[in-house]
Amino acid sequence: xxxxxxxxxxxxxxxxxxxxxxxxxxxxxxxxxxxxxxxxxxxxxxxxxxxxxxxxxxxxxxxxxxxxxxxxxxxxxxxxxxxxxxxxxxxxxxxxxxxxxxxxxxxxxxxxxxxxxxxxxxxxxxxxxxxxxxxxxxxxxxxxxxxxxxxxxxxxxxxxxxxxxxxxxxxxxxxxxxxxxxxxxxxxxxxxxxxxxxxxxxxxxxxxxxxxxxxxxxxxxxxxxxxxxxxxxxxxxxxxxxxxxxxxxxxxxxxxxxxxxxxxxxxxxxxxxxxxxxxxxxxxxxxxxxxxxxxxxxxxxxxxxxxxxxxxx
Amino acid sequence: xxxxxxxxxxxxxxxxxxxxxxxxxxxxxxxxxxxxxxxxxxxxxxxxxxxxxxxxxxxxxxxxxxxxxxxxxxxxxxxxxxxxxxxxxxxxxxxxxxxxxxxxxxxxxxxxx
Numbered sequence: 365x366x367x368x369x370x371x372x373x374x375x376x377x378x379x380x381x382x383x384x385x386x387x388x389x390x391x392x393x394x395x396x397x398x399x400x401x402x403x404x405x406x407x408x409x410x411x412x413x414x415x416x417x418x419x420x421x422x423x424x425x426x427x428x429x430x431x432x433x434x435x436x437x438x439x440x441x442x443x444x445x446x447x448x449x450x451x452x453x454x455x456x457x458x459x460x461x462x463x464x465x466x467x468x469x470x471x472x473x474x475x476x477x478x479x480x481x482x483x484x485x486x487x488x489x490x491x492x493x494x495x496x497x498x499x500x501x502x503x504x505x506x507x508x509x510x511x512x513x514x515x516x517x518x519x520x521x522x523x524x525x526x527x528x529x530x531x532x533x534x535x536x537x538x539x540x541x542x543x544x545x546x547x548x549x550x551x552x553x554x555x556x557x558x559x560x561x562x563x564x565x566x567x568x569x570x571x572x573x574x575x576x577x578x579x580x581x582x583x584x585x586x587x588x589x590x591x592x593x594x595x596x597x598x599x600x601x602x603x604x605x606x607x608x609x610x611x612x613x614x615x616x617x618x619x620x621x622x623x624x625x626x627x628x629x630x631x632x633x634x635x636x637x638x639x640x641x642x643x644x645x646x647x648x649x650x651x652x653x654x655x656x657x658x659x660x661x662x663x664x665x666x667x668x669x670x671x672x673x674x675x676x677x
Numbered sequence: 678x679x680x681x682x683x684x685x686x687x688x689x690x691x692x693x694x695x696x697x698x699x700x701x702x703x704x705x706x707x708x709x710x711x712x713x714x715x716x717x718x719x720x721x722x723x724x725x726x727x728x729x730x731x732x733x734x735x736x737x738x739x740x741x742x743x744x745x746x747x748x749x750x751x752x753x754x755x756x757x758x759x760x761x762x763x764x765x766x767x768x769x770x771x772x773x774x775x776x777x778x779x780x781x782x783x784x785x786x787x788x789x790x
Contacts, residue, residue: 385735388756389731389735391747391754391756392711392731392756393727393731395710395711395712395753395754395755395756396711396712396727396731398753399712399753400712400727424727424728425726425727425728429728430728433728433729433731433732434731434732434735
């Protein structure tokens with residue numbers, strides 16, 4: 365058998381091997397190939413022709429794969445971490461979907477973010493996929509998968525009873541953060557009345573309730589974080605929902621009593637009164653939904669605590 | 678959609694994977710270099726391709742179960758492997774485990790209609 369073909373094959377394998385073990389492995393593979401070729405030549409009673417030599421090398425395997433089997437790391441993310449990686453990736457992509465959904469909604473309402481450099485949804489999804497995969501590949505390599513996948517049975521959420529889906533919680537969390545950013549002035553909306561020669565502003569009553577609303581927003585975000593991180597703490601989540609709903613209803617009850625909710629400047633006649641009425645109706649519905657939510661959670665809490673079957677919607 | 682033959686082949690490979698190490702360790706109670714080891718295994722009915730054998734030998738040596746040395750034989754430099762003392766102890770335990778498992782699985786299979 366000509367050494368040229370073997371030399372070229374072994375060089376291709378060697379290029380993919382770590383330098384410190386390359387010579388040793390290549391020497392061993394050379395002996396294996398030569399022994400195999402000699403055994404075939406002995407059987408045939410003549411030297412191997414080119415096609416037979418090529419066939420021998422093809423049977424030996426693709427150089428990249430042959431060298432790859434010597435690598436200590438044979439997979440990027442192993443079977444122990446794979447389900448955790450997949451769950452983390454799905455959760456990250458859901459967050460991206462909700463964030464961009466919210467941004468599209470804000471865009472339709474004429475809003476804009478005051479920060480530049482927001483990626484396109486596709487770039488964000490690709491970036492997130494890469495980042496999550498890199499983190500898990502590093503955990504696979506340097507971390508302890510058994511420790512990462514450790515869990516506590518007592519943290520499992522109850523099997524029965526009506527609970528909010530994780531999608532609902534994430535959506536409310538994202539909208540809660542965007543609302544807070546807008547409320548404290550980090551997210552700006554274009555003036556919608558400008559198209560009609562009007563200028564819309566919140567009435568002074570909102571300033572009086574500014575910090576109450578910041579507080580409510582933080583409680584809402586916190587309760588959603590608790591609901592996401594500790595799905596087993598059903599009672600705590602229900603209590604938080606009741607308290608924040610009552611807090612929200614109380615704040616809006618205070619606001620709605622003001623004579624003006626919006627300040628509309630411009631040459632229109634009935635428009636300011638109509639806009640103010642619309643806002644008042646909107647707040648009224650919001651107060652009712654807060655009260656209804658608190659009552660529903662209270663009702664469920666009562667049934668759960670008395671051990672009766674939880675009510676279902 | 679995998680065919681029945683594909684499914685069987687995947688399961689067969691899974692079944693063989695663990696037992697190949699046992700066969701290699703068992704065969705290396707006597708000294709061999711790669712090519713003769715593969716031939717001895719094949720003669721005993723255990724086929725293993727080179728791509729799987731050599732990385733396995735290296736891994737077992739890194740784990741301290743095998744010792745190796747380069748020697749010239751038949752005008753060529755060859756790497757000879759044999760079981761190390763640690764390898765012998767591990768093999769004895771693996772054989773015990775294998776025998777127990779074999780008996781258990783055998784009993785289960787015998788009980789099936």
